[in-house]
Amino acid sequence: xxxxxxxxxxxxPCPPMGEEIRAKILAALKLWSQNNYxxxxxxxxxxxxxxxxxxxxxxxxxxISDDQxxxxxxxxxxxxxxxxxxxxxxxYELLEQFITSENLPILSSPQMEDxxxxxxxxxxxxxxxxxxxxxxxxxxxxxxxxxIDIYGANKDELKAAFETQQSxxxxxxxxxxxxxxxxxxxxxxxxxxxxxxxxxDSFPLPHPGGSLAFRIKRRDKKVVFATDYEIQKLDxxxxxxxxxxxxxxxxxxxxxxDTQYTYLDHATKEGWGHSNAxxxxxxxxQAGVKSLYLFHHDPTYSDDKLLDILDKTRSYANLxxxxxxxxIELAMEGATIEL
Ligand SMILES: [Zn+2]
Ligand SMILES: [Zn+2]
Numbered sequence: 572x573x574x575x576x577x578x579x580x581x582x583x584p585c586p587p588m589g590e591e592i593r594a595k596i597l598a599a600l601k602l603w604s605q606n607n608y609x610x611x612x613x614x615x616x617x618x619x620x621x622x623x624x625x626x627x628x629x630x631x632x633x634x635i636s637d638d639q640x641x642x643x644x645x646x647x648x649x650x651x652x653x654x655x656x657x658x659x660x661x662x663y664e665l666l667e668q669f670i671t672s673e674n675l676p677i678l679s680s681p682q683m684e685d686x687x688x689x690x691x692x693x694x695x696x697x698x699x700x701x702x703x704x705x706x707x708x709x710x711x712x713x714x715x716x717x718x719i720d721i722y723g724a725n726k727d728e729l730k731a732a733f734e735t736q737q738s739x740x741x742x743x744x745x746x747x748x749x750x751x752x753x754x755x756x757x758x759x760x761x762x763x764x765x766x767x768x769x770x771x772d773s774f775p776l777p778h779p780g781g782s783l784a785f786r787i788k789r790r791d792k793k794v795v796f797a798t799d800y801e802i803q804k805l806d807x808x809x810x811x812x813x814x815x816x817x818x819x820x821x822x823x824x825x826x827x828x829d830t831q832y833t834y835l836d837h838a839t840k841e842g843w844g845h846s847n848a849x850x851x852x853x854x855x856x857q858a859g860v861k862s863l864y865l866f867h868h869d870p871t872y873s874d875d876k877l878l879d880i881l882d883k884t885r886s887y888a889n890l891x892x893x894x895x896x897x898x899i900e901l902a903m904e905g906a907t908i909e910l
Contacts, residue, residue, distance in 0.1 A: 578629035578649020581867035627904025650705030686714035698732035776800035
């Protein structure tokens with residue numbers, strides 16, 4: 572299966588500032604002057620991805636797919652980029668037509684008529700802004716040949732959140748009922764769901780308003796996606812505690828987890844519904860996770876700060892890990908993992 576990060580930032584989109592890009596160019600030029608590479612391109616290829624790219628400013632969206640099925644987890648602003656790669660015409664052109672005509676031209680847009688049919692399964696952890704804002708800009712939602720089945724903890728609340736986002740008083744010009752894909756909302760089944768070769772089940776997480784973790788199995792591989800939860804709050808729950816989450820995560824090849832704060836920042840943000848990397852890494856190591864990806868990065872953290880968190884988290888894990896060390900990585904926008 573393929574796992575691709577389309578949006579890794581928590582809370583609010585945060586495009587990079589010019590200063591951050593300049594600092595990256597400057598650091599790369601300094602390294603270039605100290606090295607003897609034959610050409611700039613091979614030099615850039617030799618650098619780690621965070622030296623030449625960005626961790627990313629889009630909010631939460633994850634693709635998990637194989638040759639047959641296309642699963643999407645959360646609809647943050649990363650979903651817009653995902654949709655752009657699938658359909659070449661622009662939603663903005665359609666929006667313009669919509670705004671300037673009284674006859675709902677979206678209903679007769681020639682670009683959208685040509686889109687091949689495709690089924691998307693969208694799984695929603697919850698409906699905070701940073702998890703739904705990309706949906707109005709998801710191109711396949713405008714194509715009559717596409718079908719989008721949306722799953723979450725409560726289908727009525729899910730539907731209300733998606734509809735409200737595209738209606739008054741927000742004044743987004745296209746209400747969800749004018750999007751031409753067949754869009755349906757579903758309760759995520761308690762017993763889990765089989766889609767092609769994937770089996771998906773869920774675990775309720777402590778977060779303001781609640782959030783769902785998803786476990787995705789395909790053949791002998793297992794991915795757990797748990798965002799927007801505060802690991803300390805698990806201890807207060809007699810039913811869905813830390814041990815139960817560790818069991819849910821046990822042996823995962825890939826554990827993509829909320830690690831929004833540093834340990835110190837978390838101390839001032841208790842009850843905000845997010846975790847720190849050091850507390851998560853303890854649980855993940857005990858659960859026998861093979862690879863942990865730090866995710867839902869705080870919007871105020873620079874790439875340098877995130878790399879520092881990654882270093883410290885790895886050092887901390889080395890204190891209690893012996894031979895079978897768990898890999899620890901930073902989720903970066905655009906990165907793809909094959910399992
Ligand atoms: Zn979030
Ligand atoms: Zn949230």
